[in-house]
Amino acid sequence: MKTVLVSGSGGQLGECIRDLETNYPEINFIFADHSKLDITNSEKTNSFFGQNNIDWCINCAAYTNVDLAESEQQKAFEVNEKGAENLAIACNNNNIKLIHISTDFVFDGSKKVPYKETDITNPINVYGLSKLKGEQKISETLKEHYVIRTSWLYSEHRRNFMKTMLKLSETRSEISVVDDQIGSPTYAKDLADVVMYIIKNNIDDYGLYHFCNKGETSWYGFAKKIFELAGRNINVKPIPSTDFKTDAKRPSYSVMDTSKIENTLGFNIENWKTSLTKAISKLNE
Numbered sequence: 001m002k003t004v005l006v007s008g009s010g011g012q013l014g015e016c017i018r019d020l021e022t023n024y025p026e027i028n029f030i031f032a033d034h035s036k037l038d039i040t041n042s043e044k045t046n047s048f049f050g051q052n053n054i055d056w057c058i059n060c061a062a063y064t065n066v067d068l069a070e071s072e073q074q075k076a077f078e079v080n081e082k083g084a085e086n087l088a089i090a091c092n093n094n095n096i097k098l099i100h101i102s103t104d105f106v107f108d109g110s111k112k113v114p115y116k117e118t119d120i121t122n123p124i125n126v127y128g129l130s131k132l133k134g135e136q137k138i139s140e141t142l143k144e145h146y147v148i149r150t151s152w153l154y155s156e157h158r159r160n161f162m163k164t165m166l167k168l169s170e171t172r173s174e175i176s177v178v179d180d181q182i183g184s185p186t187y188a189k190d191l192a193d194v195v196m197y198i199i200k201n202n203i204d205d206y207g208l209y210h211f212c213n214k215g216e217t218s219w220y221g222f223a224k225k226i227f228e229l230a231g232r233n234i235n236v237k238p239i240p241s242t243d244f245k246t247d248a249k250r251p252s253y254s255v256m257d258t259s260k261i262e263n264t265l266g267f268n269i270e271n272w273k274t275s276l277t278k279a280i281s282k283l284n285e
């Protein structure tokens, strides 16, 4: 029986992996949330890994508040860079394979066609830089690793854009949403599925991959589709990013090319609209 540790299991992706637990009776899952395992504590992380006979670690732990990271730089790097390094060291010491999640925000958004894994990174905010440093620490420290970059995650769990929009539609008749940032909304359950597919099949094509749902849209297009699928009657007004001030800059284009993961793993990826339809009906259950 394989043992899989899910670090940061209390977050959105961690919860999506927990939802899949019953599909994998042959796997022994250890769900460790922030209170059970703090990945910034190198000693405790190493001893936790040493004590539990783990085969794979899925790291769902991260500092994910993109705007707050601008004023809490040290905290963001502590979790996203040092925490990632601590995990890679603990995996190396204990012969454990690591699947780590990174972000489209490692790119500056200057491209006009989807980013490949070989494209040059150039983060334009603290969060993106801290995540990039984490990727680098992992690839320098541990051979048996996957770093999977994803984008615009949403699901029925925790706080995310889909849930925020639906909540706002309960009290508002109009909402303004940015239409000049283009990306690929990604259902966190689809990401959880591909992670579990790698583990179940013991795939050893380690390295860096891009995973997001197919197709692209703006936050405005994403919001419109959420309201349409949820049957909410609300007027959505497109606005430029300059009219919606945030502490962190965001790339204007961060669509990722997923052909490497599709070709290497033979994994089919859904269009974002198909996955959003599933997420909304799950939310309505």
Ligand SMILES: NC(=O)c1ccc[n+]([C@@H]2O[C@H](COP(=O)([O-])OP(=O)(O)OC[C@H]3O[C@@H](n4cnc5c(N)ncnc54)[C@H](OP(=O)(O)O)[C@@H]3O)[C@@H](O)[C@H]2O)c1
Residues within 6 Å of the ligand: 007, 008, 009, 010, 011, 012, 013, 014, 033, 034, 035, 037, 038, 039, 040, 059, 060, 061, 062, 063, 064, 079, 083, 101, 102, 103, 104, 131, 150, 151, 152, 153, 154, 158, 159
């Ligand atoms: N959400 C997105 O749109 C998005 C987009 C691209 C990439 N990603 C990446 O996808 C991954 C999963 O994101 P998500 O949406 O599931 O994030 P999330 O919901 O914010 O979950 C992150 C989890 O990490 C935990 N955590 C924070 N610091 C920790 C520490 N020092 N030790 C252990 N756990 C810690 C948090 O616990 P507390 O809340 O208790 O601190 C939280 O449960 C992350 O690597 C993120 O960078 C996310």
